[in-house]
Amino acid sequence: MPNLRDASDLISALRDNAAEKPDEKAVFHVHDPEREDGHTALTYAELDREARRLAGPLRRRLAAGERALLQYASGTDFPVAFFGCLYAGVVPVPAPLPGSNRRERSRVKGIVRDADVRALLTCGAQLDEVAAWAEAEGLTGIPLLATDGEEVAAADADGWERPAVDRSTPALLQYTSGSTSDPKGAVITHGNLLHNVETMREAFPLPDGGRHGGWVPMHHDMGLIAHLLCGVLTGRSAVLMAPMAFLRRPHWWLRVIDRYRIGLSGAPNFAYALINDRVTDQQLTGLDLSNWRYAANGSEPINAGTLRAFAERFRPAGLRPEAAMTSYGMAEATLMVSTASFRPPLALCVRPDALERHRIVRAEPTDDRHVELVSSGPTFGLDVVIVDPSSGDRLADGEIGEIWLRGESVARGYWNNETATRGTFGATTGDGDTGYLRTGDLGTFVEGELFVTGRIKETLFLHGRNLYPQDIEHEVQRRHTEFRSLPGAAFTVPAGREGRSAEDLVITQEIRGRYSPAELTRLSTEIRQTVSREFGLPVASVALLRPGAVQRTTSGKIQRVAMRQLFLSDELRPVHLDGTPSPARPA
Incomplete structure (x- = not known):
């Protein structure tokens, strides 16, 4: 296959694959890896045709260069919508579905406003949910289109006209995991994506038949670029599964890797910690992970103990020791850096x-x-x-x-x-x-x-020392089995009144199960003792929280700044609080 760095644009790259291997699968979506018929798929020719079909209705609504918000749970509809936007000269803006989380709903509204979105795209299954959210947020003036609906199905794919794009044309707005009030969308061009995808192909050689894929959502750069775009554009194909399917049944991730011969599948550190703890010996029986050459760990701080435990836990299933690997990337660099x-x-x-x-x-x-x-x-x-x-x-x-x-x-x-x-x-x-x-x-x-x-911005400056919050969080979780596989956040808050510059250390930690008040007090005291013993630091407040209370990005990255704001505004609702919030408040 030609070097993608020499391609003129993403449309040409996909259409070249559609011409060279029209009947080969481009995208799988797996809804049940334990059933023979547990997936849907699109060939390269079908993906190209459906993108051309969608481009017509999009062009009737949007001018070249205008933005469309893509909100999909999972499935083959997202790839069609993404490439359909490119085929129409429209800039896709991937975003999560609204859900019930107030902060996430506000964040998506902020993205719509910041990007000046001119259309909302989703599929029929999520149409009512997206419409209700748009009405509640006052976004009813923006057209809403179900990309698997009757209008698109009736469109003429053969009437498609190629838009005027080149390597400098914006191909994507990738919104970073910032605050809800100040979203920032990185402008990723066709040339950026082609360069980064080709770099990944060179960094991750695979034998014939090796695929990309996993559960990371499409509105996160690891899922969108490392799994979907790198798989499709390199001709290796992409295998996708719903994030919620992974969270409910972590072993399904491994089943998908085995059954569909996935060679590259990445995830944040928390996902590897989760399968280390929750995949049973019975679920391992019959698994063959020898094709998984690149189990990429990235997107959040990487824990060496998690890597070692992962390599050892899944060695009996054929996982190669060298497969447990690390990476670093960011949205502003398209994705991969190292x-x-x-x-x-x-x-x-x-x-x-x-x-x-x-x-x-x-x-x-x-x-x-x-x-x-x-x-x-x-x-x-x-x-x-x-x-x-x-x-x-x-x-x-x-x-x-x-x-x-x-x-x-x-x-x-x-x-x-x-x-x-x-x-x-x-x-x-x-x-x-x-x-x-x-x-x-x-x-x-x-x-x-x-x-x-x-x-x-997250480095802690305490008593004249620079400390990293993840080191404190990992030590607390390592020392106490009650917190295993559950996230926490360490941050500082102003100490006292009158604008004093000193900072107090706060530890927030999720806990699962029922505990008496005395047991919660004991755990809180033990957290203080751990931090004092290992880091020589006093802890001003310990907040034990219900599962799901620690704010995280869509890829699982801890949002410590958001947690600090919730703590200072008394919005955490802890099951146990040892120490009180500082009377100081952010301006």
């Missing part, structure tokens, strides 16, 4: 006191404590530098600073947001090298591999 493909990732035990000073120093065997960091592998297809975030000065290997990126996969900016674009894109280093994307992530290089240590 990966440790087809080999065990490099892990380092480092001294926590040095980490607090933003340096990597390997721990000695005699050291009482250490922090284990996992590499995200070497970088691919991008220029990557580590700089002091204040001065832009380049830092040496082993010194932690902000990760800056430059290259053909980097987005052209944020949609209709010049202020945010100027603050994030086109940064210049202290020595005058320009054109970099500021990621907001902290990291460093060791032995040529990228180590991501945290987010600048």
